[in-house]
Amino acid sequence: MSRFFSEKFAELEAYVPGEQPKDQQYVKLNTNENAFPPHQAVAKAAAAESEKLHLYPDPECLDLRVCLAEKLGLEPEELVLTNGSDEVLNFAFMAFCDEHIPALFPDITYGFYPVFARVDQVPFRQIPLQEDLTVRVQDYLHAAGTIFLANPNAPTGIALSLDDIVRILETNPYNVVVVDEAYVDFGAESCLPLIREYDNLLVVQTFSKSRSLAGGRLGFGAANPEIIRDLNTIRYSTNPYNLDRLTLAAGIACLTHDDYNRRNCRIIIRTRETARKALTGLGFEVLPSSANFLFARHPAIPGEEVYRRLKEKGVLVRHFAGERIRDYNRISVGTEEQMEILVNKLEEILKEDGRMNA
Ligand SMILES: *Cc1c(COP(=O)(O)O)cnc(C)c1O
Secondary structure (H helix, E strand, C coil): CCCCCCHHHCCCCCCCCCCCCCCCCCEECCCCCCCCCCCHHHHHHHHHHHHHCCCCCCCCCHHHHHHHHHHHCCCHHHEEEECHHHHHHHHHHHHHCECCECEEEECCCCCHHHHHHHHCCCCEEEECCCCCCCCCHHHHCCCCCEEEEECCCCCCCCCCCHHHHHHHHHCCCCCCEEEECCCHHHCCCCCHHHHHCCCCEEEEEECCCCCCCHHHCCEEEECCHHHHHHHHHHHHHHCCCCCCHHHHHHHHHHHHCHHHHHHHHHHHHHHHHHHHHHHHHCCCEECCCCCCEEEEEECCECHHHHHHHHHHCCEECECCCCCCCCCEEEEECCCHHHHHHHHHHHHHHHHHCCCCCC
């Protein structure tokens, strides 16, 4: 820290993204990127658009917003597009929390939420998940603050039902409820259709996971037009050109070939279930996942050790040090071949320990 850094950030611990190592080729199952590259049309569209890089992009992102609205059955005024969904989440902390309105979210969830709360200088309360790492819905009824729920949750992969979300919305008419649906396309129910009925609902989605565009940085918020206007006030006050030309063009091409994305999601779901069975067969306890990752622990080997020994064998997964989850690892669902390698390496580890017959 330099002697110039504002004291207000003295305690700030920045978010730590998953490793992106350059030292060797890993089987990379640590950041929940899509197992498949984007459709070829995406690269073509971005390349063509690059000829116009001397011109600012459209701050209204109108073409892409219209295209996305049509895909989702919404109006363009119900959408705000952002530089990854991290950006719209940050905007929501800025717009809908303050010293009197704390942010409320589970103790085990997306690690960026407490970081946003701190950098935006708003109070927050972490509500413990139940013993089985599910959300206790009662904890969020008649709440006193802005609610942030990842659904499916990360890193557990466990989803809430639409009925549960509705109960939370119904009992919080004076609170904004932010539902972060980063993984919803891998098997959970989206509450996008509810934004017409509940003016306190903000749904956040991303192109990073189910649409293979993590490197393009494209996310969005969907809500009634008044909430969207608030978010745009923040957006125009920070970075009106938050989406560059290449990403806007890529996003349209990506949506034009959305059947390709949906097919990939189906493959990933199938691969996830095959991998889940294989891990269970090796003695792992695996939480039921509605996402493109599995959260798994082995009764005999500490989570950190599984992470480390897999890395030595060229497979990268994500380990979190949090007290309640340090026995687990979060394993992104890659291609079938990648998951076979993962399972083989885990089998090797168990054999080395004499926990399986060679
Ligand atoms: C990956 C992820 C995001 C954000 O991803 P972006 O790449 O910024 O769109 C948001 N929430 C959760 C729970 C995630 O896992």
